[in-house]
Amino acid sequence: MVIKNQDICQVKCINPGKIARTRRAMASEADCAGLAGIFKVLGDVTRVRMLQALSIQELCVCDLAAALDLNQSAVSHQLRLLRSARLVKYRKDGKVVYYSLDDDHVKTLFDQGLEHVQGG
Amino acid sequence: MVIKNQDICQVKCINPGKIARTRRAMASEADCAGLAGIFKVLGDVTRVRMLQALSIQELCVCDLAAALDLNQSAVSHQLRLLRSARLVKYRKDGKVVYYSLDDDHVKTLFDQGLEHVQGG
């Protein structure tokens, strides 16, 4: 049998106590995945701008696209993501669909984020 | 001259007033990009788990990798991202490099995020 590199522990500085403690205190996989999920949705300039715009006032798809210089299809696709992340809600009025922020968590997150970006 | 579809305004529902107002109230491009930048960094399960672990206690690269069942290279690469986003800081002690959270914005963001995920 050939012993490959991978079979030999190459790292000697491991502190088992710390590792065990860390593992015990960690948030659940589900929570981590959930967190990463929202942040991923927020991690795109187009979507940030869309949410920014919607935080000012409710807008229909068409106005949203025009205000941000985006094409309708792109906006629609991104709105779907935002919807499934429950970041925006919508109401239909005839052919027109008006979108707005689903709650104010987004604003809070933005404020926190800006504080960090601006070196708070 | 051929008139292509793109040359004709296909959308009629645009509300110029709303658009102007939205544009005026929008955050700067730089701020939007900055926001998207941090959230992008936070938008990955591996990095969320790493930050989670570091929020519990300072850890060296090696322990961090072991605690999360990741290989050293992956952890190192991600730490670089976290460093350049100023989310973690480090101190060297001989060959060992200890990482920890750079500030507590991260915790605040995580709390806000979790509230959203858990349907707050």
Added chain:
DNA sequence: GCTAAATATGAACATATGATCATATATTCA
């Protein structure tokens, strides 16, 4: 019912991203 308008969706493509492997760079210690 037909047409036009507003929005949504599917397919295709180019780019971005994360993991892995191999290797380079410290740093300690003999």
Added chain:
DNA sequence: TGAATATATGATCATATGTTCATATTTAGC
């Protein structure tokens, strides 16, 4: 100085992501 250890970095590759074009769906008005 040289071997061993801890970390960092570069290259590569598979996959994810965002945009665009084309088209489908829904609704209003004739």
